[in-house]
Amino acid sequence: MKHPASLTTRLTLLFVLVSSAVLIGLAWVLHAAVERHFVEMDRGILQSKVEVLERLLSRPPAQEELPALQQSVDEMFRSDPGLQLFVETAGGNVLLSSTETAFPADRIRALAEGKTPSVISWQADESRYRGLVKRIEPELADIDSLIVTAAINIDHHDRFMDRYSRTLFVFIPIATVFSGLLGWWAARRGLSPLRLIQERAAAVTASQLSQRLPEDSVPRELTGLTHELNCMLDRLEEAFRRLSNFSSDLAHEMRTPVSNLLTQTQVVLSRSRSAAEYQEVLASSAEELDRLSRVISDMLFLAKAENGMSTPSTQELRLDEEIADLFEFYDALAEEEGVSLTSSGRAVVRGNRLMLRRALSNLLSNALRHSRPGGHVGVFIRDRDGTVELTVENEGAAIPAEELPRLFDRFYRGDPARSRDDTAGVGLGLAITQALIRAHSGTIRAESGKGVTRFVVELPRSAPMPAA
Amino acid sequence: MKVLIVEDESKTGQYLQQGLTEAGYTVDLSRDGVEGLHLALTEPYDLMLLDVMLPGMDGWQILETLRRGGRDMPILLLTAKDRVEDRVRGLDLGADDYLIKPFAFSELLARVRTLLRRGRGEPEPTTLQVADLELDLLGHRATRAGQRIDLTAKEFALLELFMRRKGEVLPRSLIASQVWDMNFDSDTNVVEVAVRRLRRKVDEPFDTRLIRTIRGMGYVMEAEPA
Numbered sequence: 215m216k217h218p219a220s221l222t223t224r225l226t227l228l229f230v231l232v233s234s235a236v237l238i239g240l241a242w243v244l245h246a247a248v249e250r251h252f253v254e255m256d257r258g259i260l261q262s263k264v265e266v267l268e269r270l271l272s273r274p275p276a277q278e279e280l281p282a283l284q285q286s287v288d289e290m291f292r293s294d295p296g297l298q299l300f301v302e303t304a305g306g307n308v309l310l311s312s313t314e315t316a317f318p319a320d321r322i323r324a325l326a327e328g329k330t331p332s333v334i335s336w337q338a339d340e341s342r343y344r345g346l347v348k349r350i351e352p353e354l355a356d357i358d359s360l361i362v363t364a365a366i367n368i369d370h371h372d373r374f375m376d377r378y379s380r381t382l383f384v385f386i387p388i389a390t391v392f393s394g395l396l397g398w399w400a401a402r403r404g405l406s407p408l409r410l411i412q413e414r415a416a417a418v419t420a421s422q423l424s425q426r427l428p429e430d431s432v433p434r435e436l437t438g439l440t441h442e443l444n445c446m447l448d449r450l451e452e453a454f455r456r457l458s459n460f461s462s463d464l465a466h467e468m469r470t471p472v473s474n475l476l477t478q479t480q481v482v483l484s485r486s487r488s489a490a491e492y493q494e495v496l497a498s499s500a501e502e503l504d505r506l507s508r509v510i511s512d513m514l515f516l517a518k519a520e521n522g523m524s525t526p527s528t529q530e531l532r533l534d535e536e537i538a539d540l541f542e543f544y545d546a547l548a549e550e551e552g553v554s555l556t557s558s559g560r561a562v563v564r565g566n567r568l569m570l571r572r573a574l575s576n577l578l579s580n581a582l583r584h585s586r587p588g589g590h591v592g593v594f595i596r597d598r599d600g601t602v603e604l605t606v607e608n609e610g611a612a613i614p615a616e617e618l619p620r621l622f623d624r625f626y627r628g629d630p631a632r633s634r635d636d637t638a639g640v641g642l643g644l645a646i647t648q649a650l651i652r653a654h655s656g657t658i659r660a661e662s663g664k665g666v667t668r669f670v671v672e673l674p675r676s677a678p679m680p681a682a
Numbered sequence: 683m684k685v686l687i688v689e690d691e692s693k694t695g696q697y698l699q700q701g702l703t704e705a706g707y708t709v710d711l712s713r714d715g716v717e718g719l720h721l722a723l724t725e726p727y728d729l730m731l732l733d734v735m736l737p738g739m740d741g742w743q744i745l746e747t748l749r750r751g752g753r754d755m756p757i758l759l760l761t762a763k764d765r766v767e768d769r770v771r772g773l774d775l776g777a778d779d780y781l782i783k784p785f786a787f788s789e790l791l792a793r794v795r796t797l798l799r800r801g802r803g804e805p806e807p808t809t810l811q812v813a814d815l816e817l818d819l820l821g822h823r824a825t826r827a828g829q830r831i832d833l834t835a836k837e838f839a840l841l842e843l844f845m846r847r848k849g850e851v852l853p854r855s856l857i858a859s860q861v862w863d864m865n866f867d868s869d870t871n872v873v874e875v876a877v878r879r880l881r882r883k884v885d886e887p888f889d890t891r892l893i894r895t896i897r898g899m900g901y902v903m904e905a906e907p908a
Contacts, residue, residue, distance in 0.1 A: 500898025507784045508867050542836060543862040547875045572866045579870040643869060 221408075222401045229397025234390040241382045248378065252371045253344070257333055260346035263297060263364040264331060271301070271360055272352050296367035298343065303358040317363060322347050326361040335368065344368045407432045411440060423451040456520060463624055464513055471506055475499055512642040516624065519649030531567055533604060534560040537593050540571065540578055552588045553608075559595030561602040563673045565654045573650035574604075576643040577669050581608035584667060597675065604671045613662040621660050622648040683798060684708045684726065688718030688744065689733040689760065694783075698731065701787050702794070715739030722748055727755050729798055731790075732777075734761040734768075742775060749776035756797040760785075788853040788899040795850055810845040812892055813905040815884065817845055826888060836861060837880050844893060844903035853900040877901055 219227075266286050291297055300317045301310040304326075311317065318336045322345070325332040331348040345365030352360065411427050418425045426447060427440040482495045537557045548555050563570070581591045589609035596603045613621070620626050625641040651658045656673035685707045689695035692713065699711045710725070712718035715736035722730055722744070730748075734741035741759060748757070756778040761768065769780050778800075779793055810817040815826045817838075824831040824841060833841065839861045843852065854873040858864040861876075877893065885891045894902050 497897030504786060504898065507786075508869070510784065511782075511867070539863065543858070543864055543872055544870075545836075546879050547870060547872045550875050550879075568865055571864065575864065575866070575868060579868060579872075582870070 225401035226398040230394040233393035237386045256344045260364045264346050264348050267362050268350050271350055298365045300363040302361050322363050342368050407436055528564050528566050530562055531565055533595050540575055544578055553585045554590050557593035561595050561597040563602050569650045573647045576647040577606040581606050584610045586610045600675055602673045602675050605668055607666050607668040618660045683728045685729045686727045687711045687731045690736050719744045730757045732757055732759050745775045786853050788851045792856050812845050812848050831883050840880055848903045851896050851899050851902045
């Protein structure tokens with residue numbers, strides 16, 4: 215996979231892109247505004263000229279008006295040396311053309327159709343002109359209407375616009391580069407909390423899993439991320455702690471039986487014995503080793519379960535039928551112990567048959583083991599909205615409240631006095647049960663009091679695929 | 683019956699060979715994959731025990747090559763990997779059974795016998811007999827020395843298992859799985875209790891004992907105790 219561009223690069227590029235777009239847009243708007251301003255300015259100038267001409271042409275001036283008119287015409291040309299005039303009749307006879315510069319007669323005629331004055335610009339003799347065209351109806355009856363055009367040279371405008379464009383052409387790239395640098399600097403500064411997080415994260419090692427990222431001293435946008443990372447660290451720390459507990463539990467559990475086996479074997483080997491003696495020792499070793507290998511597979515099962523077990527396949531299961539099958543299994547044992555087994559209620563859950571059976575089997579064997587002789591083990595299944603509750607209870611000595619949650623710990627064996635026989639397991643049964651129930655999105659808890667101990671399992675009625 | 687063991691761990695291989703030889707099989711042991719495959723392709727074997735992790739060529743490859751080469755003897759995979767995917771993969775590639783280390787030798791022997799029996803395709807018997815004990819499978823009746831024995835359904839199933847596999851040591855886990863469909867290790871002595879109760883009905887009223895306990899391994903039904 216291609217490595218994505220760095221955030222700083224992305225932000226810088228974005229900054230450059232945005233700032234150049236803004237600059238170019240602004241330049242364009244300014245350009246248009248200046249251009250419009252020039253047109254308005256020229257129009258104003260030309261309007262006054264055309265008005266003078268209109269006055270001159272619409273009716274013959276009285277004698278006493280002549281000096282004033284003369285003066286205004288003089289002023290007109292004095293104030294605007296580039297001013298050009300063009301007058302023609304509607305029929306196309308040129309009455310006046312102040313310059314040899316070609317006026318675009320056709321376009322002027324076309325524009326003169328309207329009543330209002332129109333602005334027009336054209337190119338002639340390497341100069342640009344802007345003119346105002348107006349149609350005048352003289353008051354004398356026998357004279358045709360006239361088309362009057364006043365024009366000025368607008369080369370100075372063009373030169374200005376040219377200079378303006380050139381300036382922008384240089385300024386915009388420079389400004390873009392500058393804003394890019396600024397953006398780069400801002401991005402680096404803005405992203406500095408990330409480096410802080412990186413430094414803190416680098417400090418988290420196996421031996422210092424308790425280190426956390428600073429959630430308070432990072433910007434708001436990053437608190438979510440750091441929080442999630444911290445939660446991940448919490449989970450990691452928890453898993454790591456479990457793993458190391460697992461190893462030490464295992465070592466501890468293995469040490470005693472292994473050393474017993476070793477001692478026993480060495481003692482037997484120390485001198486020659488009868489075949490019967492050897493047989494006896496080997497048989498006892500086999501029993502012990504069998505137990506050990508069961509502990510190992512149970513531990514591995516638990517380790518897998520605690521790391522999130524995936525249930526291979528699920529099906530609809532009638533809990534009451536599963537309990538009936540298990541009762542059949544435990545029937546003989548219960549009878550020997552004088553314990554009666556009863557169950558009531560029915561419900562359907564979705565789950566893996568082998569796993570649920572194993573969980574329930576552990577609960578039943580636990581109940582049988584701790585039941586008082588001649589006592590009673592009962593299973594109650596209740597289907598409450600959305601949840602199936604299964605209770606396994608036995609009569610027997612109560613368990614102190616503070617010990618109840620610890621019942622599900624690995625290798626936890628309660629007070630040996632409460633157990634009727636010494637066939638007690640290795641203390642993994644309830645831990646395995648809990649793991650199996652959890653794999654089915656269920657919960658399990660223990661209650662005890664008044665001579666009755668109760669394990670309550672709650673399972674979703676039709677559990678979706680148990681969380682992997 | 684010829685059995686081939688392909689197992690690189692020398693102690694395991696040696697004990698398996700000894701155990702199976704003493705159980706009456708002719709056993710060849712190979713310690714690496716390439717040699718094992720060669721043997722399996724050239725010699726006729728009735729059964730193969732195949733370790734998955736092997737030097738040279740792993741068990742998966744051997745299994746695949748054998749099945750593609752048309753070898754159809756039962757193959758029992760031995761592995762330390764206990765993952766569902768591995769199990770499925772092994773069975774997909776044509777393995778007949780799958781045993782996870784560490785396993786009890788009695789369990790292995792029981793499975794080997796099952797596989798070999800399956801291959802033989804014997805007709806289903808309707809009655810079973812061990813010494814003077816007789817089991818009528820159709821009529822669901824057990825008699826010993828002409829005397830009718832009353833059994834519960836599960837006791838009958840347990841006795842049937844013992845009689846079908848007479849002479850074989852049956853580990854407790856196998857009994858729990860075959861009779862009660864409890865396919866996991868239980869830390870209770872349910873099987874002991876059940877066997878004890880069965881003995882009370884089948885053995886105790888009579889002169890000779892048919893069900894023997896083999897300490898550390900399981901139970902066996904034999905006509906004449908050795």
